[in-house]
Amino acid sequence: MRDMKVLLLLLVSVFVFSCTQTEEKPDLVVNIGVSKDGYKPNDITVSRGQVILFKITALDDxxxxxxxxxxxxxxxxxxxxxxxxxxxxxxxxxxEIKVKMIYPGDFVFTCPYCSGIFPTNGVIHVR
Ligand SMILES: [Cu+2]
Structure with a gap:
């Protein structure tokens, strides 16, 4: 029973602390293309607290x-x-995905499938 409570608490914490995905109205739309050449753009600056609607288009397989x-x-x-x-x-x-940019700093975005082979990495600066 105690183990169940610990597990539940852990699950709730994970949910609360990873709650940057949102259904709020976006402040800004950022269009990103992704291919073997990487993300375009791969260097993005947004303001802290903004809700960003990222629209990601794959240009190849x-x-x-x-x-x-x-x-x-x-x-x-x-x-x-x-x-x-x-x-x-x-x-x-x-x-598409809507993200509330609540954490300031520089954050990497990547394609876990192919970033080991292609330069599919980028940075979002939250100012
Ligand atoms: Cu990829």
Whole structure:
């Protein structure tokens, strides 16, 4: 029973502290293209507290084209503390995510699928 309470508390903490994804109205739309050449743009500056609607468009198949069997597409992952991810953006697709930029600083975003092979990394500066 005590273990269950600890587990529950842990789950609640994880939810509360990773709560940067939002359904609030966006202050700004940021369009990003992703391909084997990386993200364009890969250097983004936003204001702290803003709600950003990121629209990520995959311009190619990423690792799926010759590097793997499955068509997984690309990914848009902002590392913790933001810890938000848009998965499986396939060639020609645009996927969206709204993020409240509550943490100031410089945060890396990446494609966990292909950043080991392609330069799919970028930085978001929250000022
Ligand atoms: Cu990728």
């Amino acid at each position: 990423g690792i799926s084209a010759g590097f793997g069997n499955q068509n997984v597409g690309h990914c848009f992952y902002i590392l913790p503390p933001y810890d938000v991810m848009v998965k499986n953006i396939k060639k020609g697709q645009t996927k």
